[in-house]
Amino acid sequence: MKAWRRLSKSVSPNGRTVELHIDADVLAMNVNGRACRSIWRDDNGRVMIIDQTRLPHDFECLAIDTLEDAEIAIRDMQVRGAPLIGACAAYGLALALKKGDVDIDQACSRLLATRPTAVNLSWALNRLRHHLSEQPATANQVAAAFGEADRIANEDVAINSRIGDHGLELIRRRFETTDSTVNILTHCNAGWLATVDWGTALAPIYKAHDAKIPVHVWVDETRPRNQGAALTTWELMNHGVPCTLIADNAGGHLMQQGQVDLCIVGSDRTIANGDVCNKIGTYLKALAAYDNNVPFYVALPTSTIDRDLADSNGIPIEERNPREVLEITGANGELRSSICVAPTGTRAANPAFDITPARLVTGYITELGAGRLPDL
Numbered sequence: 327m328k329a330w331r332r333l334s335k336s337v338s339p340n341g342r343t344v345e346l347h348i349d350a351d352v353l354a355m356n357v358n359g360r361a362c363r364s365i366w367r368d369d370n371g372r373v374m375i376i377d378q379t380r381l382p383h384d385f386e387c388l389a390i391d392t393l394e395d396a397e398i399a400i401r402d403m404q405v406r407g408a409p410l411i412g413a414c415a416a417y418g419l420a421l422a423l424k425k426g427d428v429d430i431d432q433a434c435s436r437l438l439a440t441r442p443t444a445v446n447l448s449w450a451l452n453r454l455r456h457h458l459s460e461q462p463a464t465a466n467q468v469a470a471a472f473g474e475a476d477r478i479a480n481e482d483v484a485i486n487s488r489i490g491d492h493g494l495e496l497i498r499r500r501f502e503t504t505d506s507t508v509n510i511l512t513h514c515n516a517g518w519l520a521t522v523d524w525g526t527a528l529a530p531i532y533k534a535h536d537a538k539i540p541v542h543v544w545v546d547e548t549r550p551r552n553q554g555a556a557l558t559t560w561e562l563m564n565h566g567v568p569c570t571l572i573a574d575n576a577g578g579h580l581m582q583q584g585q586v587d588l589c590i591v592g593s594d595r596t597i598a599n600g601d602v603c604n605k606i607g608t609y610l611k612a613l614a615a616y617d618n619n620v621p622f623y624v625a626l627p628t629s630t631i632d633r634d635l636a637d638s639n640g641i642p643i644e645e646r647n648p649r650e651v652l653e654i655t656g657a658n659g660e661l662r663s664s665i666c667v668a669p670t671g672t673r674a675a676n677p678a679f680d681i682t683p684a685r686l687v688t689g690y691i692t693e694l695g696a697g698r699l700p701d702l
């Protein structure tokens with residue numbers, strides 16, 4: 327088991343200056359060889375995040391001190407990825423309670439309005455509210471809220487590690503049959519940045535790499551926000567996992583050429599019949615995989631399963647700002663900028679998620695095992 331090492335860095339993003347100190351005896355992924363989580367509490371109990379809108383060019387951390395900070399962080403995607411959104415929302419509610427004189431219903435509504443698709447957000451808030459409702463009248467509600475938010479975050483690490491263990495066996499089996507590098511295609515970022523640690527789709531890949539099984543990852547760029555290009559490559563390269571960035575349209579061709587052994591993606595909401603809602607473009611990869619007999623796996627914690635919805639048409643699909651499609655953002659040395667890629671006045675639509683029907687999914691990897699979706 328790896329221990330966290332102390333990481334210290336002064337940053338002043340958005341006017342909030344912080345010192346980053348991490349020290350804990352838990353499993354963790356790496357940034358420049360140092361252990362790191364995507365959300366944590368510092369020595370003074372402050373909630374800290376990595377500002378993912380600054381990656382891969384800058385590694386900057388932000389303090390989340392208020393409900394409003396948490397709302398902004400989720401809405402503006404400083405944190406993103408279903409499990410991380412859930413953890414951040416839980417801390418946001420705890421921070422609202424800390425401020426005092428709070429209407430819990432209103433605080434939850436504000437957090438729920440930030441991003442509609444990932445079910446982990448409502449899951450985490452419901453869990454926290456349930457926990458608070460069970461506290462004795464004399465209990466310190468603020469301490470209870472932070473305690474439960476910490477548990478949600480810590481459990482996420484353990485759950486994703488289990489997902490990694492189960493997925494590792496699939497990769498190992500593939501390696502043992504072919505005795506050659508296992509080529510895995512992934513979409514968006516379902517790595518440790520999308521969770522508290524380890525990731526979902528990337529956890530099996532990290533475990534396989536650590537177990538010295540030769541793996542190589544085809545990373546979909548994932549337009550329009552480029553989570554694959556900006557985040558997944560950054561994560562994998564920091565961990566030393568061989569990877570190649572590809573345009574979103576390249577996956578089908580690579581599958582036809584026999585260059586993809588399996589696909590592993592994450593999920594923002596999966597319903598009981600096995601239909602999977604994930605980043606826009608996942609469906610097309612699943613279709614191509616099906617047509618080419620490439621196994622298509624979805625890795626998810628059971629907190630991403632929505633048992634209340636009977637039909638995936640009922641999943642709210644987030645429609646994001648069309649500017650994300652019309653523009654592309656990058657950095658040239660110190661200079662960060664967005665440039666337009668379409669004629670002025672072009673109309674653009676930006677649905678952020680799509681549904682992959684269960685019939686296209688080979689299996690689900692959860693903390694409980696790999697195979698069918700578990701009955702909970």
Ligand code: MRU
Nearest residue numbers: 406407408516520526592593605
């Ligand atoms: O819009 P994002 O970046 O929050 O979307 C993230 C994804 O679609 C991930 O694949 C999903 O949340 C699973 S993450 C473990």
